[in-house]
Amino acid sequence: MFGFNKQDIRLAFNLFKMNVRDRYLGSSLGSFWAIANPFFMLALYTFVFGFVFKVRIPGAETTLGYVIWLIIGYGPWMATVEAIMASTTSVVGAAGVVKNMAFKTELLPISASFVGIISLGVSLFFLLVLMTFAGNVPDWHIVWLPLIIMLQFFLILSIGLWLSAINVFVRDLSIALPNMLTIIMFLTPIFYPMESMPAAVQKLSFANPFFLIADAYRASLERHQSPSSIGLICLFFLSLMLFISGLAAFRRAKGFFDSAL
Amino acid sequence: MELHITLHEVSKIFSAEGMSGRELFSTAVQTAADGDKIAVAEVSLTIQQGERLGIVGRNGAGKSTLLHMIAGLSSPSSGSIEINGKVTSVMTLGVGVRDDLTGRENIYVDGEIQGKARNEIDQVIDEIIAFADLGEFIDYPVRTYSTGMKARLAFSMISHIDPEILIIDEALSVGDANFSVKATARIMEICARGKIVIIVSHGMQAIKDICNRCIWMENGHVTMDGSPEAVTKAYIDSVRAADELQLMEKFQKFIGVRTLQAGWSFKQVAIFNGESKEKRVLLEAGQATRFVVRALTPISAAGASVRMRITRLDDLVVFDELFSTEAFRLHDQSIALEIEMTPLVLGAAIYRLDVSLEAGAIVCAESSSIFEVFVFNPPTGGKPMLLYPATVAAISTDSLEEVC
Missing domain, CATH: 3.40.50.300 (P-loop containing nucleotide triphosphate hydrolases)
Known part of the structure; x- marks a missing residue:
């Protein structure tokens, strides 16, 4: 499919393993950091918003409600940021291999996208503990979760295909990207409910794929609802479009990688 | 397939x-x-x-x-x-x-x-x-x-x-x-x-x-x-x-005559090959060949010497000898030196002849020129540096005037 075969999937899996290992190579705790880092981050948010600021969402009795609501949105976002960054720098970072070995380089951004799955796993586990503690355990609507995760990563890797190829020619991208992602985060109702946006902008948020993802997570885990099917379908087609065009652009450009790297 | x-x-x-x-x-x-x-x-x-x-x-x-x-x-x-x-x-x-x-x-x-x-x-x-x-x-x-x-x-x-x-x-x-x-x-x-x-x-x-x-x-x-x-x-x-082309360019940079100390100069640096009475730059290997140097030194230049060096294009020094001028002095100021190579044993290549007048370790005048040696019947299996072993000797002569 899309010009990939079984062997490519294995190579992608190998590249994913290497990616995870390489990130913490030389540190004494190694891959433990892959779990520890998101965990500390979430614990920090829980502390700040649960005990310091004591933010409450309307109708909630405890501050824990806001923390859970926040983390359902922010946890997946954290995974998204990590994955987009990793996948954007994946081709430039593997310059040595790209210049010297003939293989399907498009597997680099694709496999790099999946590093986000670790921090997503940590977030979901953390959430589950928190929700159990708050007495608001997800019901059967949790079955939507695998589909949402799949759609989230489909979007990420499609974006990654574009950005990783562009980054080879315009290196400024990977420098500007962290700030751009922070801006996107604050434009997306992740830290605040959508209702606090101006009415005109609220409508626009439905065109924001990152909001669609956050909202789908919130629906299935916190609101005990099925996520908006229109939202998910839109998300799928947007990702598919980005994926097909990104793959085509990547394949056109990859012949020039060795002179640009 | x-x-x-x-x-x-x-x-x-x-x-x-x-x-x-x-x-x-x-x-x-x-x-x-x-x-x-x-x-x-x-x-x-x-x-x-x-x-x-x-x-x-x-x-x-x-x-x-x-x-x-x-x-x-x-x-x-x-x-x-x-x-x-x-x-x-x-x-x-x-x-x-x-x-x-x-x-x-x-x-x-x-x-x-x-x-x-x-x-x-x-x-x-x-x-x-x-x-x-x-x-x-x-x-x-x-x-x-x-x-x-x-x-x-x-x-x-x-x-x-x-x-x-x-x-x-x-x-x-x-x-x-x-x-x-x-x-x-x-x-x-x-x-x-x-x-x-x-x-x-x-x-x-x-x-x-x-x-x-x-x-x-x-x-x-x-x-x-x-x-x-x-x-x-x-x-x-x-x-x-x-x-070789590149080397030649580098090689030619040195060509010319220079006087570094007042009173020292070359009157003649020439090579004669075979029967010819003309100065030659293209020499045939195997022929009798003479390298002639005539120069002027200050009257009081005791202990002056003449250095002759032959360098091949690839910087290989084939011949390098320092002669005391005492044996070659004609008058008080004039020296004449002739080196005979009979026959010419250098292999086919381009060479540079460097002659310098030296007082102690100080170079007082120098002259560089290029000559090429060709071989009518080149040996097979590469280019030898020398065509066959021979002795090279410097002799003193008083009859240089006739030749020149």
């Missing part, structure tokens, strides 16, 4: 502007604008199963660019490449080596980059470790290795590949002498297994040993295509000729 590689008018152009990301969108054929570098220019080539092709050429001739395109690492600006078979390329050794991992772990990493499963690597790892022969270091981090050890590890990783179409770019000699022999033998073995082999190398012997066809690239074009013996010979000859 027979394996083959067909290149049809393949060109590669490197844009002078650099790349901007246009490549992501444009499918248009790139054409050369002003200042662009054409690395490979409309090369058409067919390589059949069983051919082991060597590519020779100077730096920047487009060899590696062509190789990269065949390996699928870059795409041609125009033209098409058709490949039937699985390509394995060895461009640079040890690209995936992680310094913080041990040698053993790195072998797994390398296998992973090649898309192998763990158990597939397990099958060959003992063979690789045995080949690398690093002893206990195989379980130490690579950052503790010496450069040679790293190269050995990297080479060993490719030592077990089983290629259909093999592409090698200058990866033939690594490590110490012992390992290098082993590595070369292994390369030969791998090449013998490969159904098509393409090698870029500056080692002509390697090309002759491994290949059964050879092309010579110059400025992006294939200038010669034929048997390795014929092509490497033609290539080497052309490199020599070009090198």
Whole structure:
């Protein structure tokens, strides 16, 4: 499919393993950091918003409600940021291999996208503990979760295909990207409910794929609802479009990688 | 199905502007604008199963660019490449080596980059470790290795590949002498297994040993295509000729006469060859030859000496002798010196004759001139420095006036 075969999937899996290992190579705790880092981050948010600021969402009795609501949105976002960054720098970072070995380089951004799955796993586990503690355990609507995760990563890797190829020619991208992602985060109702946006902008948020993802997570885990099917379908087609065009652009450009790297 | 590689008018152009990301969108054929570098220019080539092709050429001739395109690492600006078979390329050794991992772990990493499963690597790892022969270091981090050890590890990783179409770019000699022999033998073995082999190398012997066809690239074009013996010979000859031209320019910088101290000067520096009474710069080997030097020194220049040196084009000093002027003094100020070489034994080449007048260690005047020696019946089997052993003697003479 899309010009990939079984062997490519294995190579992608190998590249994913290497990616995870390489990130913490030389540190004494190694891959433990892959779990520890998101965990500390979430614990920090829980502390700040649960005990310091004591933010409450309307109708909630405890501050824990806001923390859970926040983390359902922010946890997946954290995974998204990590994955987009990793996948954007994946081709430039593997310059040595790209210049010297003939293989399907498009597997680099694709496999790099999946590093986000670790921090997503940590977030979901953390959430589950928190929700159990708050007495608001997800019901059967949790079955939507695998589909949402799949759609989230489909979007990420499609974006990654574009950005990783562009980054080879315009290196400024990977420098500007962290700030751009922070801006996107604050434009997306992740830290605040959508209702606090101006009415005109609220409508626009439905065109924001990152909001669609956050909202789908919130629906299935916190609101005990099925996520908006229109939202998910839109998300799928947007990702598919980005994926097909990104793959085509990547394949056109990859012949020039060795002179640009 | 027979394996083959067909290149049809393949060109590669490197844009002078650099790349901007246009490549992501444009499918248009790139054409050369002003200042662009054409690395490979409309090369058409067919390589059949069983051919082991060597590519020779100077730096920047487009060899590696062509190789990269065949390996699928870059795409041609125009033209098409058709490949039937699985390509394995060895461009640079040890690209995936992680310094913080041990040698053993790195072998797994390398296998992973090649898309192998763990158990597939397990099958060959003992063979690789045995080949690398690093002893206990195989379980130490690579950052503790010496450069040679790293190269050995990297080479060993490719030592077990089983290629259909093999592409090698200058990866033939690594490590110490012992390992290098082993590595070369292994390369030969791998090449013998490969159904098509393409090698870029500056080692002509390697090309002759491994290949059964050879092309010579110059400025992006294939200038010669034929048997390795014929092509490497033609290539080497052309490199020599070009090198000589370059040397000649450098050589000529020294030509001329200079007086460095007042009162010292040359009246004559000349070479006579054979029967001729004329000054010569083109000398025939085997003929009686005289090198004549006449000079003026200050009256009080006691202990002055004349140095004569003959240097071949490639900076090899053939003759270098310091003569005390006392024996050659004609009048108080004038000295005359003649060196006879009967017969002229210098081999065919271009030489420079440097003569300097020296007082103690101080050079007071110098003269440089160029002459060329030719041989009517050149000996076969290379160019000897001297045609046969002979003695060279300096003699004193009072009869120089007649000759001049």
